[in-house]
C-alpha cells in the first residue's frame with residue numbers, strides 16, 4: 001500500500017502517511033496518487049489547484065474557508081514543520097465547532113486531508129516553513145471567510161510555547177476573523 005490513512009478525532013479528516021523509499025541517493029515517495037487516494041479514503045476527489053506558501057516561525061494563517069465554493073484540501077509541509085488545524089463547520093453535525101490538529105513536517109511527510117465544510121489553518125514552527133496543498137475548488141475571494149484563530153468557544157490548543165515567548169504573526173484579516181457564534185457556516 002503506497003500510503004496508509006489514519007483517522008483523527010474528527011470524522012472524515014484523515015492523516016495520510018506515504019511509503020518512503022530510501023537509498024544511498026536520498027528518498028522517493030508518491031506524494032499524490034488518485035487511485036490510491038480513492039482506495040484509502042473511498043473518495044473520488046478532483047483537485048483543481050495547488051498552492052505553495054512559505055512562512056516564518058510563528059506565522060499563523062487561518063482559520064480559512066470558502067462558502068458556496070468550499071474546498072477540500074490535501075496539505076503537507078515540504079520544509080520545516082507546522083501545526084495544522086481544522087474545525088468542523090457543518091451546521092447540525094455532531095462535531096460542529098470541534099477541532100483537530102496534526103504536526104506536519106518535511107521530516108514526517110504526513111499529509112492531512114481536510115474535506116469541504118471545515119475551516120483550516122496552520123502555525124509555522126520553523127523558519128522558511130513551506131507548505132503545499134491541493135484544493136478541490138478554485139480560490140474564490142468573494143466567498144472567502146475567516147474564523148477567529150483563538151475563539152475561546154473553539155479552544156484550539158495551538159503550540160504557542162514553541163514560539164519561545166513571541167506572539168504569533170497574523171494578517172489584519174486573520175486578526176479580525178469571526179467568532180464561531182457569528183460565522184457563516186455550511187448547511
Ligand SMILES: Cc1cn([C@H]2C[C@H](O)[C@@H](COP(=O)(O)OP(=O)(O)O[C@H]3O[C@@H](C)C(=O)[C@@H](O)[C@H]3O)O2)c(=O)[nH]c1=O
Pocket residue numbers: 051053061062064065073120121122139171
Ligand atoms: C489563498 C489564495 C490567495 N491568493 C492571493 C490573495 C492574496 O493577495 C495573497 C495572500 O492570500 P492569503 O493572505 O489569503 O493567504 P493565506 O493566508 O496563506 O491563505 C491560505 O491559508 C490557508 C490556511 C488555507 O487554508 C488556504 O485555503 C488559504 O486561505 O494570495 C491567491 O491568488 N490564490 C489563492 O488561492
